[in-house]
Amino acid sequence: xxxxxxxxxxxxxxxxxxxxxxxxxxxxxxxxxxxxxxxxxxxxxxxxxxxxxxxxxxxxxxxxxxxxxxxxxxxxxxxxxxxxxxxxxxxxxxxxxxxxxxxxxxxxxxxxxxxxxxxxxxxxxxxxxxxxxxxxxxxxxxxxxxxxxxxxxxxxxxxxxxxxxxxxxxxxxxxxxxxxxxxxxxxxxxxxxxxxxxxxxxxxxxxxxxxxxxxxxxxxxxxxxxxxxxxxxxxxxxxxxxxxxxxxxxxxxxxx
Amino acid sequence: xxxxxxxxxxxxxxxxxxxxxxxxxxxxxxxxxxxxxxxxxxxxxxxxxxxxxxxxxxxxxxxxxxxxxxxxxxxxxxxxxxxxxxxxxxxxxxxxxxxxxxxxxxxxxxxxxxxxxxxxxxxxxxxxxxxxxxxxxxxxxxxxxxxxxxxxxxxxxxxxxxxxxxxxxxxxxxxxxxxxxxxxxxxxxxxxxxxxxxxxxxxxxxxxxxxxxxxxxxxxxxxxxx
Numbered sequence: 001x002x003x004x005x006x007x008x009x010x011x012x013x014x015x016x017x018x019x020x021x022x023x024x025x026x027x028x029x030x031x032x033x034x035x036x037x038x039x040x041x042x043x044x045x046x047x048x049x050x051x052x053x054x055x056x057x058x059x060x061x062x063x064x065x066x067x068x069x070x071x072x073x074x075x076x077x078x079x080x081x082x083x084x085x086x087x088x089x090x091x092x093x094x095x096x097x098x099x100x101x102x103x104x105x106x107x108x109x110x111x112x113x114x115x116x117x118x119x120x121x122x123x124x125x126x127x128x129x130x131x132x133x134x135x136x137x138x139x140x141x142x143x144x145x146x147x148x149x150x151x152x153x154x155x156x157x158x159x160x161x162x163x164x165x166x167x168x169x170x171x172x173x174x175x176x177x178x179x180x181x182x183x184x185x186x187x188x189x190x191x192x193x194x195x196x197x198x199x200x201x202x203x204x205x206x207x208x209x210x211x212x213x214x215x216x217x218x219x220x221x222x223x224x225x226x227x228x229x230x231x232x233x234x235x236x237x238x239x240x241x242x243x244x245x246x247x248x249x250x251x252x253x254x255x256x
Numbered sequence: 257x258x259x260x261x262x263x264x265x266x267x268x269x270x271x272x273x274x275x276x277x278x279x280x281x282x283x284x285x286x287x288x289x290x291x292x293x294x295x296x297x298x299x300x301x302x303x304x305x306x307x308x309x310x311x312x313x314x315x316x317x318x319x320x321x322x323x324x325x326x327x328x329x330x331x332x333x334x335x336x337x338x339x340x341x342x343x344x345x346x347x348x349x350x351x352x353x354x355x356x357x358x359x360x361x362x363x364x365x366x367x368x369x370x371x372x373x374x375x376x377x378x379x380x381x382x383x384x385x386x387x388x389x390x391x392x393x394x395x396x397x398x399x400x401x402x403x404x405x406x407x408x409x410x411x412x413x414x415x416x417x418x419x420x421x422x423x424x425x426x427x428x429x430x431x432x433x434x435x436x437x438x439x440x441x442x443x444x445x446x447x448x449x450x451x452x453x454x455x456x457x458x459x460x461x462x463x464x465x466x467x468x469x470x471x472x473x474x475x476x477x478x479x480x481x482x
Contacts, residue, residue, distance in 0.1 A: 064383055064386065064387065082298075084391060087386070089389075090387050090388070091388065091389025093387070094387075095384075095387035097380055097384065099378075101380035101383060101384035103381060103384065103385070103399055104381070104403065104480045104481065104482050105402055105403050105406065105480050114390075115389065118390060119388060147481060149482060150481075163388070164388075167388060167389065
């Protein structure tokens with residue numbers, strides 16, 4: 001049938017496993033007993049209303065946010081608490097932010113070669129060659145020697161994706177990657193993400209882009225008030241949501 | 257005026273002021289950066305030590321530090337900064353104590369200027385660096401400090417100008433820089449006192465004005481565009 005089914009059959013071993021994860025911001029219970037397993041090659045899209053904890057969930061997976069109880073394992077390895085071990089693990093987990101967060105004092109090329117050279121100890125010439133290939137892949141190779149502020153938001157976000165890819169990550173996290181973009185630039189970023197999904201990259205994507213969820217996701221996870229309320233294939237979720245909260249949410253966003 | 261300058265070796269005094277400023281500034285910058293790293297580090301004990309340093313030296317009068325360096329560090333504790341058998345032992349020792357005092361005092365201000373520079377950096381910069389797998393030290397060296405430095409050029413320039421003028425304080429331990437030479441001129445030629453004050457004032461303006469202009473220019477040129 002669709003590309004989605006073919007991909008689902010080919011899924012591998014569990015890669016990212018969250019078990020009973022809980023987190024509070026003061027009195028606010030932002031993550032409630034989160035259980036989630038993401039398999040190798042799987043694309044999981046997390047959606048839900050603002051303040052439902054989806055961004056926090058995403059940031060918890062590479063420990064940009066701490067959590068109080070439960071466990072997160074990546075490739076069977078428990079997330080280290082601090083220090084070099086955590087840095088080593090983060091190198092294998094790509095992260096794309098809502099506000100791009102390119103290094104403002106470095107050129108586009110330097111942004112992409114920074115990780116491979118400093119963390120992977122790759123030779124600068126080799127890193128540069130690899131970086132240019134990735135920049136070509138995301139379509140910003142002509143901007144290589146410019147600074148981030150000289151690029152449009154869409155271009156900056158594509159560079160941020162290339163910067164993550166340069167580390168050859170085993171999984172990539174996307175924290176609302178298109179939410180800070182002007183409408184006409186959203187598609188150029190989604191196109192790159194879709195092709196990445198089809199290339200077999202394991203992805204966890206927090207987004208409001210329902211079109212992307214339908215097109216590229218293997219599974220949709222719906223969060224509300226800090227809990228996972230429902231998960232299903234995109235087709236099932238969008239045509240036949242089970243919970244009242246999911247129905248309410250979809251009713252609000254799909255009416256226009 | 258030329259007679260004044262020659263008789264009291266005014267150029268020699270200006271040279272010494274510049275010498276004190278140069279080494280004071282270099283050492284204050286290095287020490288201030290170290291203290292700033294301590295205050296930014298995730299280690300509580302280092303943070304505390306850094307805070308204590310800044311609180312202690314920022315709030316102590318420079319005159320006190322200068323005199324204490326001579327009377328306590330040298331006389332009481334026997335710190336040796338110059339070879340004992342040298343003919344200029346006392347002069348050299350006092351110059352080095354003066355540089356040390358200036359450095360230690362202004363390092364507290366350098367630290368705070370750098371920290372104000374760190375506040376100009378969005379949180380996302382450090383988060384992106386961490387998520388690439390950079391360690392704390394790499395993050396500081398490649399991402400945080402370069403951007404903090406660029407954001408701190410103007411306050412650092414203020415510290416440099418203050419340091420230049422504060423070299424006058426080391427007259428207290430007899431270091432023969434500009435204010436020391438001024439005191440001697442006043443003693444022997446109080447008939448031209450206005451000229452003496454004018455000469456010293458213009459000298460300091462001539463030293464510090466370019467520093468201000470340079471830092472304004474640099475802060476614009478090196479500003480990080482966001």
